[in-house]
Amino acid sequence: MSGAAAWGEASPSVDESADCEAAFDxxxxxxxxxxxxxxxxxxxxxxxxxGNGAARERLCQQLDADRLHPCLLFVGPQGLGxxxxxxxxxxxxxxxxxxxxCGACWSCRQxxxxxxxxxxxxxxxxxxxxxIISVAQARALSAQLSxxxxxxxxxxxxxxEADRLTVEAANALLLxxxxxxxxxxxILVSARPAALLSTVRSRCLRVRLGPVPNGELEAxxxxxxxxxAAWLAVMAEGCPGRALSLAQGGAERxxxxxxxFIGEVATEIWRFFALAERLGKAEKADKARLAGDQALAxxxxxxxxxxxLAHHAGRPLRYNADRAALVAAWAGALHAxxxxxxxxELDKSRQMLAEHVNGRxxxxxxIVRIAAELGPARRAGAPFAAPxx
Numbered sequence: 001m002s003g004a005a006a007w008g009e010a011s012p013s014v015d016e017s018a019d020c021e022a023a024f025d026x027x028x029x030x031x032x033x034x035x036x037x038x039x040x041x042x043x044x045x046x047x048x049x050x051g052n053g054a055a056r057e058r059l060c061q062q063l064d065a066d067r068l069h070p071c072l073l074f075v076g077p078q079g080l081g082x083x084x085x086x087x088x089x090x091x092x093x094x095x096x097x098x099x100x101x102c103g104a105c106w107s108c109r110q111x112x113x114x115x116x117x118x119x120x121x122x123x124x125x126x127x128x129x130x131x132i133i134s135v136a137q138a139r140a141l142s143a144q145l146s147x148x149x150x151x152x153x154x155x156x157x158x159x160x161e162a163d164r165l166t167v168e169a170a171n172a173l174l175l176x177x178x179x180x181x182x183x184x185x186x187i188l189v190s191a192r193p194a195a196l197l198s199t200v201r202s203r204c205l206r207v208r209l210g211p212v213p214n215g216e217l218e219a220x221x222x223x224x225x226x227x228x229a230a231w232l233a234v235m236a237e238g239c240p241g242r243a244l245s246l247a248q249g250g251a252e253r254x255x256x257x258x259x260x261f262i263g264e265v266a267t268e269i270w271r272f273f274a275l276a277e278r279l280g281k282a283e284k285a286d287k288a289r290l291a292g293d294q295a296l297a298x299x300x301x302x303x304x305x306x307x308x309l310a311h312h313a314g315r316p317l318r319y320n321a322d323r324a325a326l327v328a329a330w331a332g333a334l335h336a337x338x339x340x341x342x343x344x345e346l347d348k349s350r351q352m353l354a355e356h357v358n359g360r361x362x363x364x365x366x367i368v369r370i371a372a373e374l375g376p377a378r379r380a381g382a383p384f385a386a387p388x389x
Contacts, residue, residue: 046103049081051212069205071186076209078191079241086187090156118152123160138169155184162188163195177203211238258300262381329380
């Protein structure tokens, strides 16, 4: 029932409405200088991050209905696009156009540039030797949240690598996470949710985000005209960010570190520890590169072991087709028990590095164990050995 009918007024008949329209038309109100202009082109739409369409749709529905939990925890592998999804939701919520982020309005442009005053992003302090989110950062965030929103309908706080929160920083945010300020939403992002304090996890609604299907990721990479799209998709394991990193020089570095690692295992016993020494120490300026090379070396070993299992099963090699002879030699020496033993040693090495154990000691033990399991087959990598000196 219309407002007029609710007050007891009769609604105009169809004929009366037509007469009124004709009268207005004669007055020029439906044409001439009062004609409604044709709508211009629609503003561009910012596409959502790749994959996880069902989860994203549920988030959008609840966000639009103002029923979304004010503290979310996005969980998924590194490089999946969890932080990008959080930004996209912030754009969608605060866009001046209804429905989807247009990418053209003031809010969208400011969020994309990382300059919106109400979209706050917190990440590990780059000045720290060990990547952490400190209590000082947490307190500065709390002070910022005490201020009124400047422009946004909903203020978003995106905490990337939330598992890097120190105990003190996490405790400083507990009350705020439990009762966020009005009109404020928290999105915590983590690839290692178990490393978060249980008191933080209990205050969040966990949103599990899975890898992008291989075919979808490969098509997306091919649309960007990136070489080796099929191999990049396999290597990235459903993570677009990881695939782009590989495409932008990471693949060459991965192969370089892999061959260096293979060469060190294949070399003379007295030189076993040359790579361990290089991967275990560095000047302060090289800390980030050192950590990256350590991770690449362990990743290369893991993928070699996976290809060894593929060789045993008669399946095509997924990661190291360019080193098929090496994989065959390792497969001849490593049966299921040997692969399992090296996989366990690999997991121990990753754990020790995460706990900041001396890198040289970690790689000393790992390389010795690999050589012991391989026996004479370790020399299959001799052509890729590092030069002396």
